[in-house]
Amino acid sequence: xxxxVLITDDTAFMRMTLKNVIEKNGYQVVGEASDGEEAVAxxxxxxxxxxxxxxTMPKMxxxxxxxxxxxxxxxxxxxxxxxxxQKPMVIEALSAGAKDFLVKPFDAERVVESLRKIGS
Amino acid sequence: xxxxxxxFLKELANIGTGHAxxxxxxxxxxxxxxxxxxxxxxxxxxxxxDYMGGLEQVVVGIFVVxxxxxxxxxxxxHPLESALVLIRLLTGEDKAEIDDMGRSALQEMGNIMVTSxxxxxxxxxxxxxxxxxxxxxxxxxxxVWESILAGAEVTSKVTVIRxxxxxxxxxxxxxxxxxxxxxxxxxxxxxxxLGDL
Numbered sequence: 001x002x003x004x005v006l007i008t009d010d011t012a013f014m015r016m017t018l019k020n021v022i023e024k025n026g027y028q029v030v031g032e033a034s035d036g037e038e039a040v041a042x043x044x045x046x047x048x049x050x051x052x053x054x055x056t057m058p059k060m061x062x063x064x065x066x067x068x069x070x071x072x073x074x075x076x077x078x079x080x081x082x083x084x085x086q087k088p089m090v091i092e093a094l095s096a097g098a099k100d101f102l103v104k105p106f107d108a109e110r111v112v113e114s115l116r117k118i119g120s
Numbered sequence: 121x122x123x124x125x126x127x128f129l130k131e132l133a134n135i136g137t138g139h140a141x142x143x144x145x146x147x148x149x150x151x152x153x154x155x156x157x158x159x160x161x162x163x164x165x166x167x168x169x170d171y172m173g174g175l176e177q178v179v180v181g182i183f184v185v186x187x188x189x190x191x192x193x194x195x196x197x198h199p200l201e202s203a204l205v206l207i208r209l210l211t212g213e214d215k216a217e218i219d220d221m222g223r224s225a226l227q228e229m230g231n232i233m234v235t236s237x238x239x240x241x242x243x244x245x246x247x248x249x250x251x252x253x254x255x256x257x258x259x260x261x262x263x264v265w266e267s268i269l270a271g272a273e274v275t276s277k278v279t280v281i282r283x284x285x286x287x288x289x290x291x292x293x294x295x296x297x298x299x300x301x302x303x304x305x306x307x308x309x310x311x312x313x314l315g316d317l
Binding site (some may be wrong): 057103120 | 146224238239317
């Protein structure tokens with residue numbers, strides 16, 4: 001069965017771009033969240049195998065959402081996809097529980113490589 | 121001292137804008153962007169809008185508030201025609217006006233450019249610069265510029281870094297504007313060993 005993915009990004013364009021890449025490579029996108037709050041709610045509901053997480057978002061940012069999701073499920077597999085590649089932010093995301101950090105703009109291969117690595 | 125400050129600003133603009141256009145190029149399948157040598161000025165609030173030129177021209181402005189070790193404001197401005205070209209290149213759809221997906225694509229592109237600029241500066245200075253969720257406005261340049269300055273709570277002189285970029289075969293023009301808080305700007309200068317400017 002295909003691995004399930006929850007996409008989190010505040011822009012519809014980036015959600016569409018990620019969805020195309022993810023589905024083309026044999027994964028199933030089961031949900032799309034446009035902020036951290038939605039991501040946490042959808043994680044509870046859908047229990048996806050993998051989550052992509054943006055950092056800079058309205059309502060609840062990605063770092064807080066990672067922390068919330070890790071509380072619900074310490075085994076959660078979260079991959080950060082953010083333009084914000086500054087070292088302190090990368091460290092914060094990884095220590096909050098994220099398994100990988102992709103800096104936008106990313107190429108499709110890098111996304112797939114991360115999904116394979118983290119999802120296995 | 122003033123020249124020294126402007127020189128330093130230009131160098132910052134060069135590095136930051138170089139990274140921002142590299143990011144844009146990556147988003148657009150490696151298309152080459154030409155950078156015109158960036159220009160930096162310190163201007164009274166009232167003259168800043170004129171400096172951007174073409175106040176009556178309709179532009180798309182994408183702007184973020186910067187927080188962290190360095191506070192300030194950043195924006196990308198594109199003439200409407202360039203914005204429509206960018207939307208076509210990003211989404212593959214040729215539209216006469218900006219629809220929801222076009223807005224979203226521009227917002228994401230602006231966010232990636234601005235953040236790449238800040239990432240480069242952060243790396244150089246070891247200072248954290250966190251961008252907010254980007255806002256987007258489509259209006260006459262004068263109005264967009266005024267709202268950027270108002271958001272930045274600028275009261276007297278502003279430091280503006282202006283860069284133009286274009287690409288062959290497509291007419292894309294844009295400006296990247298960086299408005300650091302004056303005190304924080306000096307902190308950047310001290311970090312790279314220039315002392316207060």
